[in-house]
Amino acid sequence: MRIDVVTIFPSYLQPLREALLGRAIDRGLLEVAVHDLRDWTHDVHQAVDDSPYGGGPGMVMRPQVWGEALDDVLATPDLPARLVVPTPAGRPFTQATAHAWAAEERLVFACGRYEGIDERVLLDARARGITVDEVSIGDYVLVGGEVAVLVMVEAVARLLPGVLGNPRSAAEDSFSDGLLEGPSYTRPEVWRELAVPDVLRGGNHAAIARWRRDRALERTRDRRPDLLDALGPDALDAADRAA
Numbered sequence: 001m002r003i004d005v006v007t008i009f010p011s012y013l014q015p016l017r018e019a020l021l022g023r024a025i026d027r028g029l030l031e032v033a034v035h036d037l038r039d040w041t042h043d044v045h046q047a048v049d050d051s052p053y054g055g056g057p058g059m060v061m062r063p064q065v066w067g068e069a070l071d072d073v074l075a076t077p078d079l080p081a082r083l084v085v086p087t088p089a090g091r092p093f094t095q096a097t098a099h100a101w102a103a104e105e106r107l108v109f110a111c112g113r114y115e116g117i118d119e120r121v122l123l124d125a126r127a128r129g130i131t132v133d134e135v136s137i138g139d140y141v142l143v144g145g146e147v148a149v150l151v152m153v154e155a156v157a158r159l160l161p162g163v164l165g166n167p168r169s170a171a172e173d174s175f176s177d178g179l180l181e182g183p184s185y186t187r188p189e190v191w192r193e194l195a196v197p198d199v200l201r202g203g204n205h206a207a208i209a210r211w212r213r214d215r216a217l218e219r220t221r222d223r224r225p226d227l228l229d230a231l232g233p234d235a236l237d238a239a240d241r242a243a
């Protein structure tokens with residue numbers, strides 16, 4: 001997968017080259033290119049924003065600069081790209097989104113700042129046949145799209161074949177079966193007088209699987225009842241029985 005990020009703060013994306021993702025890049029499983037939006041300005045001040053029509057607080061990112069940048073970055077007809085624009089006004093980014101995007105050959109992320117990007121940039125891209133996804137990573141507002149891109153790229157890249165050491169990790173994620181993951185334990189058996197649950201040390205794999213499922217149901221019911229609702233009435237009954 002090829003990932004391009006256009007931003008006025010390229011250094012914000014440096015964490016993508018660390019640890020697991022950095023190793024995936026080094027191994028050729030992932031290609032990441034970060035572009036400085038100001039490279040497409042032509043004035044001495046490298047202006048990327050201007051006052052909003054209709055008034056109001058803050059500034060809006062100029063369409064001319066974004067248009068030229070995306071013309072260049074998206075100019076790869078042999079490699080169809082999905083343009084992703086993080087915005088508080090976007091559709092929720094979920095694990096299902098991450099799985100869908102993990103099948104893409106290329107993702108291009110446009111990081112807004114200030115009050116966002118002039119709407120015509122997205123209209124123009126869609127008019128040219130480019131798939132444009134406006135997404136939010138949560139019901140809160142960041143200062144810009146860069147942090148949201150870090151979150152989304154990590155969520156997508158870890159699903160790519162070979163990135164995670166153990167492919168079962170992704171298969172057993174929270175949300176992979178619609179439930180939150182239950183508690184995890186490692187050595188020592190007793191720590192500060194707190195013991196690991198006996199069932200996990202007993203070697204009965206069926207009992208361990210049942211215990212883990214019960215803890216996941218219980219935790220999901222307590223913390224994310226909306227996820228249980230999505231799984232139907234049987235899941236809620238199972239969660240109540242698991243407690």
Ligand SMILES: COc1ccc2nc(C(=O)O)sc2c1
Pocket residue numbers: 086087088111112113114115116117135136137138139140141142143144145148
């Ligand atoms: C101006 O660009 C922004 C500003 C806030 C923001 N908040 C996001 C979120 O997903 O919460 S994406 C995003 C992009």
